[in-house]
Amino acid sequence: MKKLINAADSVVTDALRGIAAAHPELRVDPENRIVLRASGPRPGKVGLVSGGGSGHEPLHGGFVGYGMLDAACPGEVFTSPVPDQVIEASTAVHGGAGVLHVVKNYTGDVLNFQLAAELCAEEGLEVASVLVDDDVAVRDSLHTAGRRGTGAAVFVEKVAGALAEEGAPLAEVARVAREVNARSRSFGIALSACTTPAAGEPTFELGEAEVELGIGIHGEPGRARSAMAGARELVRTAVEAVDEDLPVSGDVLVMLNGMGGTPLIELYVAFAEVAGLLADRGARVARSLVGNYVTSLDMQGFSVTVCRLTGELTRLWDAPVQTPALRWGR
Amino acid sequence: MKKLINAADSVVTDALRGIAAAHPELRVDPENRIVLRASGPRPGKVGLVSGGGSGHEPLHGGFVGYGMLDAACPGEVFTSPVPDQVIEASTAVHGGAGVLHVVKNYTGDVLNFQLAAELCAEEGLEVASVLVDDDVAVRDSLHTAGRRGTGAAVFVEKVAGALAEEGAPLAEVARVAREVNARSRSFGIALSACTTPAAGEPTFELGEAEVELGIGIHGEPGRARSAMAGARELVRTAVEAVDEDLPVSGDVLVMLNGMGGTPLIELYVAFAEVAGLLADRGARVARSLVGNYVTSLDMQGFSVTVCRLTGELTRLWDAPVQTPALRWGR
Numbered sequence: 001m002k003k004l005i006n007a008a009d010s011v012v013t014d015a016l017r018g019i020a021a022a023h024p025e026l027r028v029d030p031e032n033r034i035v036l037r038a039s040g041p042r043p044g045k046v047g048l049v050s051g052g053g054s055g056h057e058p059l060h061g062g063f064v065g066y067g068m069l070d071a072a073c074p075g076e077v078f079t080s081p082v083p084d085q086v087i088e089a090s091t092a093v094h095g096g097a098g099v100l101h102v103v104k105n106y107t108g109d110v111l112n113f114q115l116a117a118e119l120c121a122e123e124g125l126e127v128a129s130v131l132v133d134d135d136v137a138v139r140d141s142l143h144t145a146g147r148r149g150t151g152a153a154v155f156v157e158k159v160a161g162a163l164a165e166e167g168a169p170l171a172e173v174a175r176v177a178r179e180v181n182a183r184s185r186s187f188g189i190a191l192s193a194c195t196t197p198a199a200g201e202p203t204f205e206l207g208e209a210e211v212e213l214g215i216g217i218h219g220e221p222g223r224a225r226s227a228m229a230g231a232r233e234l235v236r237t238a239v240e241a242v243d244e245d246l247p248v249s250g251d252v253l254v255m256l257n258g259m260g261g262t263p264l265i266e267l268y269v270a271f272a273e274v275a276g277l278l279a280d281r282g283a284r285v286a287r288s289l290v291g292n293y294v295t296s297l298d299m300q301g302f303s304v305t306v307c308r309l310t311g312e313l314t315r316l317w318d319a320p321v322q323t324p325a326l327r328w329g330r
Numbered sequence: 331m332k333k334l335i336n337a338a339d340s341v342v343t344d345a346l347r348g349i350a351a352a353h354p355e356l357r358v359d360p361e362n363r364i365v366l367r368a369s370g371p372r373p374g375k376v377g378l379v380s381g382g383g384s385g386h387e388p389l390h391g392g393f394v395g396y397g398m399l400d401a402a403c404p405g406e407v408f409t410s411p412v413p414d415q416v417i418e419a420s421t422a423v424h425g426g427a428g429v430l431h432v433v434k435n436y437t438g439d440v441l442n443f444q445l446a447a448e449l450c451a452e453e454g455l456e457v458a459s460v461l462v463d464d465d466v467a468v469r470d471s472l473h474t475a476g477r478r479g480t481g482a483a484v485f486v487e488k489v490a491g492a493l494a495e496e497g498a499p500l501a502e503v504a505r506v507a508r509e510v511n512a513r514s515r516s517f518g519i520a521l522s523a524c525t526t527p528a529a530g531e532p533t534f535e536l537g538e539a540e541v542e543l544g545i546g547i548h549g550e551p552g553r554a555r556s557a558m559a560g561a562r563e564l565v566r567t568a569v570e571a572v573d574e575d576l577p578v579s580g581d582v583l584v585m586l587n588g589m590g591g592t593p594l595i596e597l598y599v600a601f602a603e604v605a606g607l608l609a610d611r612g613a614r615v616a617r618s619l620v621g622n623y624v625t626s627l628d629m630q631g632f633s634v635t636v637c638r639l640t641g642e643l644t645r646l647w648d649a650p651v652q653t654p655a656l657r658w659g660r
Contacts, residue, residue: 002521002522002538002541002558002630003596004521004561004564004592004596004597004599004600004630004631004632005560005561005596005599006560006561006562006599006603007560011595011599012595014561014598014599014602015595015596015598015599015602016598017598017602018586018597018598018599018600018601018602018603018605018620019598020602021601021602021604021605021615021618022586022598022601022605022615022618022620054595055593055595057593057594057595057598058594062594077595191332191334192332208332211332228332230335230336230337231334231335231336231344232336234334256348256352260593260594261591261593261628261630262334262628263385263387263590263591263622263625263627263628264387264388264392264590264622264625265341265342265345265384265385265387265407265627266333266334266335266345267334267348268344268345268346268347268348268349268352268387269334269335269336269341269344269345269348270334270348271348271351271352272344272345272347272348272350272351273336274351275348275351275352285351285352288351288352290348290352292593292594292622295593295594297593297595298591298592298593298630300332300334300591300628301334302334322658327657327658328652328657
């Protein structure tokens with residue numbers, strides 16, 4: 001597996017230099033690994049901070065901007081950010097109305113964000129946290145107690161970010177963030193393993209005729225190995241897993257997410273199947289995203305995330321957003 | 331190489347069904363393979379039509395919408411659309427002000443668009459054509475006389491689409507489209523071959539320690555094989571090839587494009603190098619795109635496209651656009 005990098009130990013810093021060069025509307029600190037809006041905190045607005053291991057781009061740095069995050073803290077590849085990053089980011093985005101931490105449920109992320117929140121509180125900075133744990137594939141796993149957090153992070157950040165932009169107080173922004181997570185479920189399938197720059201070898205072995213059902217975004221094992229099958233059958237497995245956990249119905253927001261190495265033409269093939277299966281179950285795809293949003297380096301595969309919408313969530317999803325990876329409405 | 335598809339012969343139709351499900355603002359005909367704006371032609375506006383083989387998504391269907399294309403005609407994978415598609419699309423988007431065909435320089439595309447234009451003219455529909463031939467890698471190649479057309483198609487469609495939206499006449503829209511092409515140059519490098527669904531095997535052999543310099547977007551040979559190297563060195567090769575052909579200077583629009591199988595974190599690593607090399611040459615990255623825009627199925631690699639901006643081109647680049655793959659400003 002070849003990688004378009006300079007060196008394994010400089011990948012995150014080098015990528016952040018690229019983000020800085022491409023997005024002057026962001027303020028990027030490649031050394032301390034913080035991505036901020038260049039416009040700075042807005043007085044009276046709740047600040048939104050997220051972060052996690054690198055290798056999932058555009059998550060989270062690609063979602064910093066108007067109507068979404070105020071800051072992202074990227075860790076090393078597949079490694080949690082450290083508390084100092086989170087503290088610095090939280091302080092930088094604090095506009096006097098407190099800060100919401102959006103944390104995917106991985107043990108390292110949970111601990112480091114928690115420690116950062118406690119240290120912020122000691123300095124008088126009010127912090128609320130929302131845990132994202134939408135992945136129905138497995139309960140407890142490598143790196144996680146309980147469910148893993150994956151695609152719903154995008155939905156939580158978008159919807160909570162829109163409410164924060166309207167000037168809602170911290171408790172309200174945290175409430176809607178938790179509601180989005182509670183109404184969202186995900187399931188992913190890997191067609192190939194990913195290769196971290198440091199290891200240089202695939203994180204696991206997957207035969208030419210096999211897929212991993214319920215894959216995690218760091219290559220953690222899923223529910224089972226299965227025989228490679230057509231898009232229709234693979235998508236059915238994912239949608240059924242989601243539907244079994246929280247029956248799909250009504251208007252739904254759907255993300256058909258690529259894992260990083262699967263081309264867009266295949267993601268659209270899969271999305272056609274998702275839309276058909278949801279319609280069969282009486283749900284309507286009211287809003288959707290198709291593309292690479294929560295990746296796992298060069299892994300081939302996809303995940304499906306479904307959120308059961310409400311009127312409020314639809315309105316906030318539709319609100320203007322201006323980030324590198326999501327932009328509309330202004 | 332596993333593919334997330336149902337069957338090799340239904341990939342394009344299935345993907346178009348997915349595009350239809352994801353983008354209600356488009357009118358997609360999966361059988362006849364035409365992607366249109368659902369809003370229909372606007373009286374007095376020049377219609378923009380492009381197309382080409384599938385496998386390069388989001389090109390061209392992902393660029394249909396306000397401020398860019400009015401229609402796209404996708405052929406089979408790596409195969410030109412047929413004249414009937416182009417005629418039907420041209421007729422559908424004609425708002426009384428004529429139609430511009432944006433054609434990448436591949437022999438099949440050129441012939442089929444030309445035939446379609448002649449047949450449209452016989453029916454009294456005025457058509458102008460612009461040929462995109464920005465790839466400096468090789469002169470003449472498999473499928474092409476002269477230079478191949480690649481990344482500049484995105485720039486041409488965006489800028490000409492903006493001018494058409496303003497109500498400019500056909501001759502003016504064609505003039506600015508040709509100007510964008512004349513000011514743009516591209517060079518691509520493959521780290522891996524791509525695999526077409528029909529073949530099921532890589533289109534060429536590339537060793538673990540090799541890259542293909544000047545790769546075409548269908549896996550056509552480039553200038554040379556070379557040893558795998560770091561991002562800095564590979565990017566230098568691409569930027570030097572572009573600069574040798576048309577010296578970079580002043581304000582430039584730059585696309586660091588992924589070939590489909592290279593993750594975003596690596597594209598940002600490469601973009602940091604592009605920005606540095608352009609600055610060394612006295613050029614300023616005034617506008618940029620980093621991501622998968624003109625892909626080659628699952629190929630790993632990247633291309634760099636540089637356009638020397640003018641005040642007019644910058645203004646039209648910044649104009650509002652609302653398509654699946656590019657959107658801003660409204």
